[in-house]
Amino acid sequence: MTDHLAAVLDRIDADLDKSLERLFEFIRIPSISTDPAYKEVCRRAAEWLADELRELGFDASARTTEGHPMVVGHQVQPAKGPHVLFYGHYDVQPVDPIELWSTPPFEPTLVEAPDGDTWIVARGASDDKGALMTFIEACRAWRAVSGELPIRVSILLEGEEESGSPSLKPFLEAFRDELAADVALVCDTDMWDNDTPAVTTMLRGLVGEEVEITCASRDLHSGMFGSAARNPIHVLTEILAALRDAEGRITLAGFYDGVQELPAAVKEQWSRLPFDEAGFLGQVGLSIPAGEKGRSVLEQIWGRPTCEINGIVGGYTGEGFKTVIPSKASAKVSFRLVTGQDPAKVREAFRAHVRAAIPADCTVTFKEHGGSPALSLPLDGPWLKPTLDALTQEWGREAALAGTGGSIPIVGDFKRLLNMDALMVGFARFDNRVHSPNEKYDLSSFHHGIRSWARILAAFAR
């Protein structure tokens, strides 16, 4: 079967214009999931995909949910070997502010890029229509050349990713047996840089907490009560300032329990691969990494647990001045977790830290805002090495192991509900203006993306 790979890659090259035409047709369906006015349009996008999949031999349908339809397709041949579930989403972000678009957002336009590449400019060109079509076009080429796919493939395409995926969990739970596979493939991430492919293997977890401190039973005049009456803003700032030490480490008891140093191979690769620390911070007007001392920016954002204060408020915050001692002050605090950390324990350590600093005549209340553990793809599992090899061959550059500081909820859902690891491979560039006007996808992302998936499917068949 894998003997066909060279022919498959040739076929992809030869058919690129047709692949692009299909992508354009798909993009022209303005499937904005958050706007109820586009409900029928979203269904049309789902039906379009189901038709495409059926044409490729999938047993596929657009299944009704309480929100937008889920497209599910299965190809049961070959009966042996690994079974993968590919995930993508057919919905797109709204286009506002429309006046900032240079071309109509749902009329894909080819634009010559400064670096000689070609940009496909349109809403959804990158996120996620262009990306998911790389996988479908790879399947098409395989089928055209060999009559079947090299491994067993199922596909799940949702239409609510840009609006919080409300139907996804219930759907995964209801069709657990049908959707479970050996590994999930997710195509919604970035390249390492413009030339270097990447597999995202580390996703940090998150613990969100809101804390409100109450001192006096009402707001007080600081002239009358100042200094003698406890000020909750003082208490809060002391608690929050004490969360980090001078080295940038989090001070909560037991916070680093279970945290492992990055594998040496990853650290070594990160130090070798190009990453423009100055440029990364410089794009937002900063120059000095703020996290743990002695850690690179990449370690800080992908590989280490952290704490951020995301909001704080207390007292008088309007124009001018009021000499008030407020009754209450509050803050929203989040922790990003890495593998080995237990969200429940981190939350409890934070609450203990706060409670220990609350004077006996004051009170504190907590509100929980989500908690999820970090996820990481085993470096020594059966999926990573063949994927890295396939990407390295396609792009002519050593493929990188990347992390992401943000969360990709579907990956956690796959793990928790279907006990399935996810392999995150994406071809997006950092400058794709995802969610913004003039979103684009490089033609090279699309072309080499299709070829990359063709190689990965072959590699899994070995």
Place this chain on the structure above:
Amino acid sequence: MTDHLAAVLDRIDADLDKSLERLFEFIRIPSISTDPAYKEVCRRAAEWLADELRELGFDASARTTEGHPMVVGHQVQPAKGPHVLFYGHYDVQPVDPIELWSTPPFEPTLVEAPDGDTWIVARGASDDKGALMTFIEACRAWRAVSGELPIRVSILLEGEEESGSPSLKPFLEAFRDELAADVALVCDTDMWDNDTPAVTTMLRGLVGEEVEITCASRDLHSGMFGSAARNPIHVLTEILAALRDAEGRITLAGFYDGVQELPAAVKEQWSRLPFDEAGFLGQVGLSIPAGEKGRSVLEQIWGRPTCEINGIVGGYTGEGFKTVIPSKASAKVSFRLVTGQDPAKVREAFRAHVRAAIPADCTVTFKEHGGSPALSLPLDGPWLKPTLDALTQEWGREAALAGTGGSIPIVGDFKRLLNMDALMVGFARFDNRVHSPNEKYDLSSFHHGIRSWARILAAFAR
């Protein structure tokens, strides 16, 4: 002249009902200064006072300003001896929320108090109509008995105290020579407790500062930039937490330069006089003094310099959670100063403290919100001892030397513009509900207040 005192006091007792009637007539003029609808009413109150003063032999008039009129009166006899300027205000606070009043706010009502006293319930009964009438009625009794006042008296009554006194400074500057006297008498403060009279001799100064810290050039997603990008809320909380040490002392360089310990006599008196620390804090739901360790609550609120954070805001503060790293965070901070501290130096020390903690790639801006030095009446000057003696005789309790943590701007204006110390003597009780519904003044405050001023005028004549 002072031989008349006994007769004057008798006269006050005999005429109390008539004094009360005049106060009621005055209270019934609803002179709310902040509401433009009451402009003519305020003028009526001013004219009513000028009439009263003329009846007592003052050369008096209600003088037009850009705001509400100033009532000024002079009595030039006797030509020898000290000259005092009495200050009060005829305007009152609005009455909202009106539904919480048990009786109509501008219809004074006598109510039997739980302790056997009688309350005069009305807006302005205490602040400041009842208080200023104690002085006028004392003058009336003196004049009735002896045909003239024992010392030279001028009177200044403004109508904008409850709305920021915009006309006061220009008026003092314009009539500097006319208004300058040997000492000012201000009747707008409290008793020590229900039975103990007090002279307020210490007023703390104030420095207000607003600080805004900017890190990144825009709000960032904490998943993408968290830890590597500087968070201005972290920076701000560290700066604010470091303003006080574990002993509750302010850490700014040079902050305590020039600060003297309280005179031993004052400290000794404060430790001897009744003050219910537990009750003071307990009324607002607290029990543990929060200021400098080893200092009493009275020292903390009256006699020591402090720092309060009056407001703080940054990041997402609405419902729910956003994993944002904001670009900016800001706080409003105030310092209360005691004698010996220079507001300009304190402001500069604060700014230096902040600047030293700002990372090189972040910026800070400051906004000044007022600055005034502390004021204190010399303990060994010519005014304090006779006043304390007079009050002690009237109330049968040793009169106390009090401070106040808040500011009374008129006192600073008298000092700066007319180079005149102010003697603050007041008969209000803590529970007078000043500025609130059901404001009241105790009949005993009114009665013994009139008698107290009669004694003070006599004491100054000696």
